[in-house]
Amino acid sequence: xxxxxxxxxxxxxxxxxxxxxxxxxxxxxxxxxxxxxxxxxxxxxxxxxxxxxxxxxxxxxxxxxxxxxxxxxxxxxxxxxxxxxxxxxxxxxxxxxxxxxxxxxxxxxxxxxxxxxxxxxxxxxxxxxxxxxxxxxxxxxxxxxxxxxxxxxxxxxxxxxxxxxxxxxxxxxxxxxxxxxxxxxxxxxxxxxxxxxxxxxxxxxxxxxxxxxxxxxxxxxxxxxxxxxxxxxxxxxxxxxxxxxxxxxxxxxxxxxxxxxxxxxxxxxxxxxxxxxxxxxxxxxxxxxxxxxxxxxxxxxxxxxxxxxxxxxxxxxxxxxxxxxxxxxxxxxxxxxxxxxxxxxxxxxxxxxxxxxxxxxxxxxxxxxxxxxxxxxxxxxxxxxxxxxxxxxxxxxxxxxxxxxxxxxxxxxxxxxxxxxxxxxxxxxxxxxxxxxxxxxxxxxxxxxxxxxxxxxxxxxxxxxxxx
Numbered sequence: 335x336x337x338x339x340x341x342x343x344x345x346x347x348x349x350x351x352x353x354x355x356x357x358x359x360x361x362x363x364x365x366x367x368x369x370x371x372x373x374x375x376x377x378x379x380x381x382x383x384x385x386x387x388x389x390x391x392x393x394x395x396x397x398x399x400x401x402x403x404x405x406x407x408x409x410x411x412x413x414x415x416x417x418x419x420x421x422x423x424x425x426x427x428x429x430x431x432x433x434x435x436x437x438x439x440x441x442x443x444x445x446x447x448x449x450x451x452x453x454x455x456x457x458x459x460x461x462x463x464x465x466x467x468x469x470x471x472x473x474x475x476x477x478x479x480x481x482x483x484x485x486x487x488x489x490x491x492x493x494x495x496x497x498x499x500x501x502x503x504x505x506x507x508x509x510x511x512x513x514x515x516x517x518x519x520x521x522x523x524x525x526x527x528x529x530x531x532x533x534x535x536x537x538x539x540x541x542x543x544x545x546x547x548x549x550x551x552x553x554x555x556x557x558x559x560x561x562x563x564x565x566x567x568x569x570x571x572x573x574x575x576x577x578x579x580x581x582x583x584x585x586x587x588x589x590x591x592x593x594x595x596x597x598x599x600x601x602x603x604x605x606x607x608x609x610x611x612x613x614x615x616x617x618x619x620x621x622x623x624x625x626x627x628x629x630x631x632x633x634x635x636x637x638x639x640x641x642x643x644x645x646x647x648x649x650x651x652x653x654x655x656x657x658x659x660x661x662x663x664x665x666x667x668x669x670x671x672x673x674x675x676x677x678x679x680x681x682x683x684x685x686x687x688x689x690x691x692x693x694x695x696x697x698x699x700x701x702x703x704x705x706x707x708x709x710x711x712x713x714x715x716x717x718x719x720x721x722x723x724x725x726x727x728x729x730x731x732x733x734x735x736x737x738x739x740x741x742x743x744x745x746x747x748x749x750x751x752x753x754x755x756x757x758x759x760x761x762x763x764x765x766x767x768x769x770x771x772x773x774x775x776x777x778x779x780x781x782x783x784x785x786x787x788x789x790x791x792x793x794x795x796x797x798x799x800x801x802x
Contacts, residue, residue: 336428337363337509341418342407343440345433345463345578346392347538348399350501352463353431358506365425365509366400367408368393369417370522373443382525384662384696385577388536391529392579393516395537405508409515411522415443419450425509429456433463433578436612437700464578465605466490466498466586468612472605479613480606481622481715487602499586532661534573534696541580544570549588557596563654563665564738569597572697573663575604607705610715617704617714619685626713628797632681640781641676642690644744647773647780649756650730651675653743660743662696667733673710674724679787681794684711712795720795723788730756746777 340357346368348354357364375386397407410417422430430451435444448458462468472489473479480486519526529536535543548569552559559567574580582601589598614622621627639645644652644659654668664672669691676687688707692698708714712722734740737755741748747758749769754761759773759780766772773779 335362336426337365338429338431339365339367339418339422339425339427341430341432342366342368342396343432343435343578344576346389346396347541347579347581348396348403349538350503350581350583351433352461352502353433353459355502355504356459356461357431359504360429361506362428363507363509364405365408365427366405367410367418367421368396369414370409370411370517371414371443372411373413373415375522375524379693381523382527384527384529384532384534385573385698386522386524387519387527387529388534388573388696389577390516390519390522390524391536392538392540392577395539397516399538400508401511403508404510406511406513407516408513409517411517415446415450418447419454419456422451422456423454427456430458432458432460434460434468435464436468436608438611438615438618441612463502464582465608466582466601467493467605468609472609479609481610481614483603483606483716486606486609487599490602490605494586499583499590501581501583536579538579541571541574544574545580545585545588549592553588553592553594553597556594560596561667561733563657563668564734564736564742568666570663572699576697576699603705604702607701610705611701614715617708618700621711621713622708622715623713625798626711629713629794630797631683631794634680634682637680637781638676638682638686640778641672641680641682641687645778645781646675646680647759647778648675648726648730648784649737649740649744649747649758650734651726653734653740656743658691658694662694664695667729669706670710671724671726671729673707675726677711678723678791679726679782679784681787681790684708684713712798720798721792723791725784727757727784744777747771 338357338360340354345351393407393409400406408421410421418430435441444460451458467490472486472493480489548571552567556567559565571580575582586598586601589601610617641655644655646652650668651672654664654672658664673684673687676682677684684707688703691703695703705714709716709718712718712720730740736752740755747755750758750761750771758771758777771777
């Protein structure tokens with residue numbers, strides 16, 4: 335029988351992998367391939383990208399795992415829509431198997447690949463793998479996609495069975511070692527980054543270490559710890575979920591066995607945002623709620639630059655933005671705080687922030703990034719009401735009460751007393767001089783007055799109120 339080809343994309347593991355399991359179960363010899371897609375790589379703003387290095391190192395580990403099982407990874411560099419049909423033809427395969435992707439650009443790519451393969455008499459089959467439910471699995475009683483999270487979550491939980499979270503596995507045979515191994519970063523035109531210095535361990539082994547640590551010590555306390563950025567309270571698995579070095583089904587089983595309902599909800603949010611992007615692709619660059627496209631955002635390049643660089647004069651916002659610049663990661667609570675600040679304090683278009691996050695985040699995922707930013711801007715599905723505006727000072731007081739996180743990323747405020755750390759401009763001039771932190775000289779004065787900005791935001795969003 336002709337062999338089959340498994341096309342790895344954002345699923346860089348050889349265990350509990352839906353497409354690989356289906357290929358092995360087919361009874362045919364299995365080839366495995368990955369494409370460094372030049373359409374994606376050429377659009378990146380820098381040749382020094384942590385995500386590319388994370389993928390490359392994860393592929394080295396995946397290739398080794400496949401070779402230990404009698405297979406190997408064929409790695410190509412070029413347009414995936416060209417490389418996969420060409421490789422399928424070279425190998426003489428009967429079918430190409432891949433796990434489904436839900437982003438509009440990925441769906442267009444897959445449609446193009448499917449067309450090329452069909453013209454050559456080669457089948458293209460896709461499988462559900464990066465989510466627990468997709469397609470029509472979770473619908474309203476009217477048979478429509480949910481657009482509000484809570485009823486979606488309730489339906490998702492009601493729909494879930496043990497089979498939905500069971501691992502995908504099958505015995506079978508590989509077509510033998512193939513390819514010349516994984517190219518170096520230089521071989522695909524990229525440079526090494528600081529992944530190692532940041533302690534980010536790619537691959538299945540990196541995911542396993544984080545998951546074992548979280549499951550053993552923190553998953554039961556996630557609900558209590560998750561909002562405090564100075565505390566090691568979250569799983570830090572987001573980049574591994576993004577690139578599929580750990581299966582979502584295993585995390586769901588872990589959450590259920592630990593009774594970690596709040597953490598399970600985070601996994602359900604992930605499914606929800608994938609579904610929204612799949613069913614409502616207009617949300618990629620327009621407001622999910624069309625009436626919000628009528629909002630007139632300010633044009634303030636200096637304000638946008640200050641926000642990006644952590645110079646807004648609001649310590650928690652600045653600490654969060656500097657954490658992002660330093661590490662490529664930001665705590666989820668802080669993602670909400672800085673997003674609200676950009677849209678509702680500075681009056682700037684949420685798409686500016688979304689694009690900045692897309693460039694900076696190691697765990698950038700279009701569905702969650704878009705969903706989160708539209709939530710903050712009140713333009714998305716199930717978003718916070720437009721009149722609910724995060725106060726950056728009260729958020730700081732509540733979630734970084736002793737200023738530990740602020741002092742780590744805004745070291746110029748290290749000597750500021752606790753009672754002023756959240757709003758250092760409230761210190762008297764004598765106190766500022768005494769500790770060597772003069773506002774406007776050693777640390778910026780607030781870029782805007784929050785109370786005044788709130789009033790401007792309510793006026794700005796009046797167009798939505800009138801439309802409603």
